[in-house]
Amino acid sequence: MGNATIKDIARETGVSIATVSRVLSNSGYASQEVKEKVLSVAKQLNYQPNAVARSLKIHRTNTIGVIIPDISNSYFMKISKGIEDSIRESGYNLLFVSSDENANKEKEMLQVLFEKRVDAVVLATADESGKMVKTIKSAGIPIILIDRKLKGTTLDLDLVEEDNICAAYQLTNHLIQQGHTKIGVINGSFKVSTGIERFMGFQKAIKEYGIEENQDLCYNGNFTEEDGIEAVKHFLSLEEKPTAIVSFNNTMTFGAILQLKKSGLKIPEDVVIASYGEVEAAQFLTSPGIISIHQLPYEMGIRTGQIILDRLVHNIKGPVHEKFTPKLYVSD
Incomplete structure (x- = not known):
């Protein structure tokens, strides 16, 4: 039956x-x-x-909505793994959606999660406005921001992020100390805080050493592999080519590595690569000597899960602002 x-x-x-x-x-x-x-x-x-009927009765679905900008990026999946490991024993499950770095899709996904009555929302935003976030928060649903701040809102929200300025400064400072003054920069989107802050870290470093900012050596992307490819094509078309490239996320770095290899250039002999975030796939390429920022996504996920349980189980109020400081890593 x-x-x-x-x-x-x-x-x-x-x-x-x-x-x-x-x-x-x-x-x-x-x-x-x-x-x-x-x-x-x-x-x-x-x-x-009937799970839906039960959730309506007890006002709880035991689901946590997670919106990340790129579901193929191992960094965000490690954050998600940390969240899951932290909350699973308390009976909560994750519901994943990807915004694909698209603000409109993000708003649609927020609406979907709201309608599905998730108990909390974890958001790595691609958006500049907080209208839908304000609606969800007003309904009493906790929202925890990860990796990225939300612009255009004064809402007091929980936030788990990295010290982007400090880490990008470390990365650039290391290149300058190696003697590089012509540094190509592959930026992420300036629509989100990570893109803005990482470039600020770069600017801080070159300013300290009296190096003039060169717009020809700055390529503004959107955190995609294609951005890394196109950035390298642009740098190699210049009369004065960079001796080093700093890329402000691992996905763009991988695209840059692929294009450098395709162009017949060796890393680090011909061009030094410095990446904000480790490029796991690079181990399958003959590309030793990649400088990178060692991030802590799993630990960030664990902390995010703890905050979720504080809000839903322990009835501890916020907001909490947790900042992780990644470390510089230089491979042999």
Whole structure:
């Protein structure tokens, strides 16, 4: 029998709907004989509880909506893994969606998660406005920002992020200390805080050394592999080519590495590569000597999960602003 209901079980057992409901929800009194009878019939009818109806009754779905800008980026998946490991034992599950760095899609996904009555939302935003976020927060649903701040809103939201300025400064400073003054920069989107802050870290470093900013050596992208490819094509077309390239996320770095290899250039002999974030796929290429920022995405995910439990289980109020500081890593 498909889609068996509580009414069906009540009819088969000859007990009231209210009694069946108490037995199935394990609440209230019912004799042991009635319990065994109801549970036996429920099993025979292959009764499945209506999760939607139950969530409406208890005002909880035990789901956490997670919106990330790039589901193929290992950095965001490690954050998600940390969140999952942190909250799973408390009975919560993650519902993933990707904005693809698209502000309109992000707003649509926020609306979908809101309508699905998720208990909390984790957001790595691609958007500049907080209108939908404000709506969700006003409904009493906790929102935790990860990796990126939300512009255009004064809402007090939980935030787990990196010290982007400090890490980008470390990366650029290392290149300058190696003697590089012609440094090509592959920027991420300036629509999000990570793109803005990482470029600020670069600017801080070159200013300290009295190096003039060269717009020809700056390529503004959107955190995609194609951006890395196009940036290298641009740099190689210049009369004065950069001796080093700093790329402000791992996906763009991988595109840059592919294009440098395609162009017949060796890393680091011909061009030094410095990446904000480790490029896992680079280990399959003969590209030793890549300088990178070692990020802590799993640890960020764990902390985010703890904040979720603080809001939903422990009833601890926020907001919390947690900032992780990545470290410089130079491979052999």
